[in-house]
Amino acid sequence: xxxxxxxxxxxxxxxxxxxxxxxxxxxxxxxxxxxxxxxxxxxxxxxxxxxxxxxxxxxxxxxxxxxxxxxxxxxxxxxxxxxxxxxxxxxxxxxxxxxxxxxxxxxxxxxxxxxxxxxxxxxxxxxxxxxxxxxxxxxxx
Amino acid sequence: xxxxxxxxxxxxxxxxxxxxxxxxxxxxxxxxxxxxxxxxxxxxxxxxxxxxxxxxxxxxxxxxxxxxxxxxxxxxxxxxxxxxxxxxxxxxxxxxxxxxxxxxxxxxxxxxx
Numbered sequence: 001x002x003x004x005x006x007x008x009x010x011x012x013x014x015x016x017x018x019x020x021x022x023x024x025x026x027x028x029x030x031x032x033x034x035x036x037x038x039x040x041x042x043x044x045x046x047x048x049x050x051x052x053x054x055x056x057x058x059x060x061x062x063x064x065x066x067x068x069x070x071x072x073x074x075x076x077x078x079x080x081x082x083x084x085x086x087x088x089x090x091x092x093x094x095x096x097x098x099x100x101x102x103x104x105x106x107x108x109x110x111x112x113x114x115x116x117x118x119x120x121x122x123x124x125x126x127x128x129x130x131x132x133x134x135x136x137x138x139x140x141x
Numbered sequence: 142x143x144x145x146x147x148x149x150x151x152x153x154x155x156x157x158x159x160x161x162x163x164x165x166x167x168x169x170x171x172x173x174x175x176x177x178x179x180x181x182x183x184x185x186x187x188x189x190x191x192x193x194x195x196x197x198x199x200x201x202x203x204x205x206x207x208x209x210x211x212x213x214x215x216x217x218x219x220x221x222x223x224x225x226x227x228x229x230x231x232x233x234x235x236x237x238x239x240x241x242x243x244x245x246x247x248x249x250x251x252x253x254x
Contacts (some may be wrong), residue, residue: 012179012222016206019181019220037178041150041253086154097154100253140177140253141224 004030004122006114009040009139019043023136024094031123033137034114035104042099042123045134046090053135054124055084055107090132142237145171147178153205157181161249169248170235179222179237184208186245193239194221198228208246241244 005028010017023043031053033040039123044053084107101107104121112120125133143165148155161183171178184190187210194204209217223229229236240246 012220013225014204014221016219019218030180038253044154084152086152089153094249096156096158098150098157098251099152099154100150102152102213104253138220140179 004028004032005139006111006120007031007033007135009033009036009137012138014141015092017138019136019138022138025132025134026130029125029130031125031135032112032114032120034116034118034120034124035101035108038104038140039140040100040104041138041140042086042101043096043134043136043138044086044088044099044129045094045096046088046128046132047094047134048090048092048132049128050087050089051128051133052126053086053129053133054126055086055101056109056122056124057083057106058109088133096134142168142170144235145248145250147170147171147174147237147250148254149252151254155251157249157251161247164238164240164243164246164248166243168240169238170231171238171250172234172247173226173230173236174191175252176223176226176227178226179220179251181220181249181251182206182208182211183220183247184210184245185247186210186242188242190243190246191241192221192246194229195237196228201228204229 011024108119110119148160189210190208192206
């Protein structure tokens, strides 16, 4: 049984992308995707309560302030580095937010390779995400 | 023609829908500050709408997008990106957006850092 879900970023095109068609509830607690040089953005939705998606930093960041952004309490992870956390809160109606992960290079995990051998980013979804959340990943041309 | 200000996406997260505005009755335009921007369009009307982004190059092909008639916006929102935005920039530095009708149409422009 797979423990990770791989999402291939949806290419943005001039003919228009129906965004909601590519945003869905994660099937696994960990979502993997292959980033492409600062061209990706992530849409996270919540239909109830607060949902969190944590991106674990795997290499030191030379700009600590940026790494702290969105990192909750700012506590370092097991690597002594600061994770990046994307949070969306719904108070009853469905809410969506669009995120760009800053300094994405610091979150690319060389131990998580895609079928082409490219390192991926691991997105850890909390229980709220897997019950009330949605996620979509998009890639600019 | 109304001027739209692109919203910069960030790590803090943006609720795109909350930044979208009513489409301008004479169309909209926005200043290009980079190649990584996209337009989001929503149609809550009972009729479909056609949105055209004119290509400013000789013999260039316009971008034409049909916004469906579904009434469950934002489920039928469409996002438009530009493979090469330069072709759509007019002599004043703006990308223009024209609508077949504007009732119940909202629009937003978003910029990646």
